[in-house]
Amino acid sequence: MTHSPLLRSDETLFRDPEVFEFTFLPEQIHYRDAQVRELAFLLQPALRGGSAGSAVIRGPPGTGKTTTVHRIFAEVTETTKKLVPVYVNCRHDRTALAVFGCIFEQAFGYAPPSRHLDGIKRGIAARLRDEDAALVVCLDDANELIPAGTYNTLLYQILRLYERWDVRKPGVFAVASDLGLNLYAEADESVRSVFHPTEVNFPPYTKAEIRGILADRIRQGLYPGVVSKSLLDRIAGIAAGEQDIRVGIDLVRLTVLRAEKDGRRRVAPADVTAAAQAVRSPALRARVAGLSEGERALLYRIAELSVVGADMIGGAVFEEVQDYLPVGRTTYHEHLNGLANAGIVDLVPGAGRGREVRLRYDPGEVLAVCKPPDRR
């Protein structure tokens, strides 16, 4: 690049724009050594002719669960044929046929020729026997299987493949970002007799960790000097406030696009301010999309109460919400914890009057994103 202060129309600030795509798989997973070690440890017996272990992987959204599993599975695929790692996104694939179809496709590299579940299983088992390989299946967003009513049947069918088809016992990595949910507790007796998972936790990143991850992306994806240290710090602060690394990655991308559009070689503070506005709403929308109907109704009422400056102590909110959500206290608290786990509200201990409910987002923005619930 030349050193003129202005960018020519055929120049770009991005060395590699893919680095800012959410599908990008980083070579280096930062701050997750302990989790990588635990998961790799579970796979080791399979490399020596044994079975793979199982795990329940928990952590809030954007804490690197999917990325860590993908990185480990990519390395397994590159180094051995003794273990067949399969990644299933349960948001898309929720039935036994879809999940076993996915396992077949990743094991063989093409879609199953038959739509018959037993035929697909037989094909998978034959491949595992021929190669003397073990199977490990990551069920990402496994919480999606619970309302679909397929969680237990699927776990059972995968884990018990070995009985009927004479293969090594598969491992399952069940992943959930809903902290209120315990995927082991959701398993029924018959599943638990074969499902002995290690719990692997992914805690939220600190601001310094978010900064480190973003700095690495910037090094890979941008030309030097495009984002200053102080603006990186500000972006990391915004992402840490949202408890969402994705917000940080998207902010970097958007601020650079703005600078590029104006023909500047460096990101300016105003770029960050404008991009932050654009990024917060989609992040909120994604969080709201993951809520249950009851949680959404509660959120809507909380936003309405915040607009008028009402008393936001938990007990007062409980009374106020009855119009929309005539539920008992236990369900109310479950919904409230659901909103806190989704990173939409903070529950701040009050001075003897219970917890104060504090919205993390502008209430007007929340009302715009949520559909008004029916009044009862």
Ligand SMILES: Nc1ncnc2c1ncn2[C@@H]1O[C@H](COP(=O)(O)OP(=O)(O)OP(=O)(O)O)[C@@H](O)[C@H]1O
């Ligand atoms: N430790 C890390 N090092 C590098 N990049 C990371 C790290 N953690 C997360 N990321 C990046 O942040 C984004 C979100 O990570 P990821 O999808 O793995 O989170 P997750 O915990 O699976 O989230 P969700 O529960 O919402 O699916 C991805 O683009 C990923 O590349």
